Amino acid sequence: MSRTLTQKEVFLLKSLQTRHGRKRSDRCLCEGARCCGELLKSCPDLVELIVCRDDFAIESSAAEIVRVPGHQMAKLSAAETPPGILIVARRPPATVPELPSDPFALVLDCISDPGNFGTIIRTAKAAGLQEIWYTDGSADPFGDKVIRSAMAAQFTMKLWNMSDLTAVKNSLSQFGYKNFYRTDPHQGDSCFELPELFERSAVIIGSEAHGASDLKGAIPVTIPMPGNFESLNAAQAATIFIFEYVRRQCVTNVIQ
Amino acid sequence: MSRTLTQKEVFLLKSLQTRHGRKRSDRCLCEGARCCGELLKSCPDLVELIVCRDDFAIESSAAEIVRVPGHQMAKLSAAETPPGILIVARRPPATVPELPSDPFALVLDCISDPGNFGTIIRTAKAAGLQEIWYTDGSADPFGDKVIRSAMAAQFTMKLWNMSDLTAVKNSLSQFGYKNFYRTDPHQGDSCFELPELFERSAVIIGSEAHGASDLKGAIPVTIPMPGNFESLNAAQAATIFIFEYVRRQCVTNVIQ
Structure with missing residues (x-):
């Protein structure tokens, strides 16, 4: 009835x-x-x-x-x-970070736009990542717009919230992650050329308006932009990094 | 006053x-x-x-x-x-296609979501592309949401509208473009491995819900998705193709 x-x-x-x-x-x-x-x-x-x-x-x-x-x-x-x-x-209960299984840690710093935050979660899921670290100032990962943009991928991933990048660094360092790469629209080595970019490292994506916050010891890394046009949307920048990781796995035949 | x-x-x-x-x-x-x-x-x-x-x-x-x-x-x-x-x-006046200057033609088929359409224009501009082909059924490239998502990049690009993919193919063929790659979430060679992907060819991006329309003789090409999660957002798929093109240019030292 x-x-x-x-x-x-x-x-x-x-x-x-x-x-x-x-x-x-x-x-x-x-x-x-x-x-x-x-x-x-x-x-x-x-x-x-x-x-x-x-x-x-x-x-x-x-x-x-x-x-x-x-x-x-x-x-x-x-x-x-x-x-x-x-x-x-x-909501899946919030958890504290445990030993990550991804070879590199995807870190989102203050991605406050719900559409961008959700799209990045969806893209990370498609790439086979299992964890995302995000700082206070980011959108609520279980807001309706974020769920819609992520196609509900957040329910099956580990999302770890920290107050700021220093807290993320402290936590990841304990798990043996060494290098912290801060994406920057203007300076740093090319993301297509750094051989150790995804080896026990963190890749930090910031909001497009403000970039990633300062983090002591972080290494700037950039996406080459031959068009010389302001910056990319934060979700597009994240996608380029995430699928550069997938491409390298394909090339070394980890994935067939 | x-x-x-x-x-x-x-x-x-x-x-x-x-x-x-x-x-x-x-x-x-x-x-x-x-x-x-x-x-x-x-x-x-x-x-x-x-x-x-x-x-x-x-x-x-x-x-x-x-x-x-x-x-x-x-x-x-x-x-x-x-x-x-x-x-x-x-609005810049609509123009008919003339000899394209981009080594590959970016073709958008029925991308009706204004945010996606604008984001792709912005990303193409950042990558240094100068032309975009799009079919009827796509969003209006000078709609307010598309302009916002594109950061006004459409004003400085050549946007060529055709009725459908067959019309795009006929036009591009006249300019000597040979291969037509249709992005597909499930089948085809990997976009990271096709050596001729961007050589006098067209890369066709379809809407995520329906994929690209059928086109006689088109070659399917896919983005590897180790996460095995439904499909990617259309703008993310386009971004991966566009920056795979940039990466190849960097690797062959066209761009420093």
């Missing part, structure tokens, strides 16, 4: 679209067919409630499915085009 | 935020300090009117500067955070 959403559920869905509402909750919101599909596939145990438009085709035993009319769906979503499906999920 | 905006100017600014309004106009809208700064630097002759918040610091002889109070600025912009400056500019 089908039912409608309770007032409490409607309130929760709306509050999860606000930063304040998310802070007070251990739940998060996933929107759209592809994004929800990934979440249902990868982490069905985190799914609490599935809400979909009455004509949306879905089968899932992960959680209860509540069907709503299209006009209600439009009110429940912040997206310009209302999605056919929404999921309320539990 | 300072003046206020005329009703006609306010109407124009608002109409340029809509697809319909842009279609009827040969003007376009550029928003934000960095984006407008690029436009003023690269194409001052296209600038018609500069509108800025009363406390915004600017000096320019490109066009008349009209200062408005903050609350009016918020109404003139579609952006969540109202910018300090807006520019009304003439």
Whole structure:
């Protein structure tokens, strides 16, 4: 027997679209067919409630499915085009860093734009990375826009939050990571030529407006830009580094 | 002597935020300090009117500067955070393809998301490319969101619009471009290993939801994804191809 959403559920869905509402909750919101599909596939145990438009085709035993009319769906979503499906999920609990498994540590410093932060998570996941370090001042990795941009990849990665780059460095140093490369739009060796770039090292991506914060002993590294056009979007810069890592693995035949 | 905006100017600014309004106009809208700064630097002759918040610091002889109070600025912009400056500019006239100067042709097929389309233009510009081919079904390259994402790079590139991939192929073939590579998330040789990928060839980027359209004789090429996670965002895929081209140029010492 089908039912409608309770007032409490409607309130929760709306509050999860606000930063304040998310802070007070251990739940998060996933929107759209592809994004929800990934979440249902990868982490069905985190799914609490599935809400979909009455004509949306879905089968899932992960959680209860509540069907709503299209006009209600439009009110429940912040997206310009209302999605056919929404999921309320539990946030994976925050963890403290343990021995990383990635050969290099991807560090995001104050990436506050939710779209960029999510896109970087998605790209890192596609590249086979398992961990991301990020500093205070970054977007909330379980905000609705970040989840949408990441296609729910954050649910299956280890995301480690630290206060600042010094804290990241202290933590990574304990695990034997030696070199700290700070991406810089204007100075440093080329990312395509540094042989040790991904060997027990950290690659720090900063926001495009301010660059990465200062970090004592960090080595600048740059992306060659023959077009000489201001800087790249932060997510594009991260993508170039991440897939330079993939390319080197391919070339040395780690990946076939 | 300072003046206020005329009703006609306010109407124009608002109409340029809509697809319909842009279609009827040969003007376009550029928003934000960095984006407008690029436009003023690269194409001052296209600038018609500069509108800025009363406390915004600017000096320019490109066009008349009209200062408005903050609350009016918020109404003139579609952006969540109202910018300090807006520019009304003439669109560069559409041109028909002439002999391309880029060694490979970057072709965008139905990239309808304005943010992705703009980010790809910006990235191509940073890489030193001068031309982009795009098919019907793509976003309007002079829409406000596309200009913002591209940091106004479209004003200094040649953007060639064709009805579909067959028309692009016919045109490029006339200029001696031989191979047509269609990016594919699942099949084809690796983009890191095809030696002729950028030699008088076309690289076709499709939308992430649908991939590139079918094109007779096109060769599939793929980005290795060790993480085995659905597909990459279209702008990330384009970035990986564009900077693989830059990398190869660096390695062969074309760029120092």
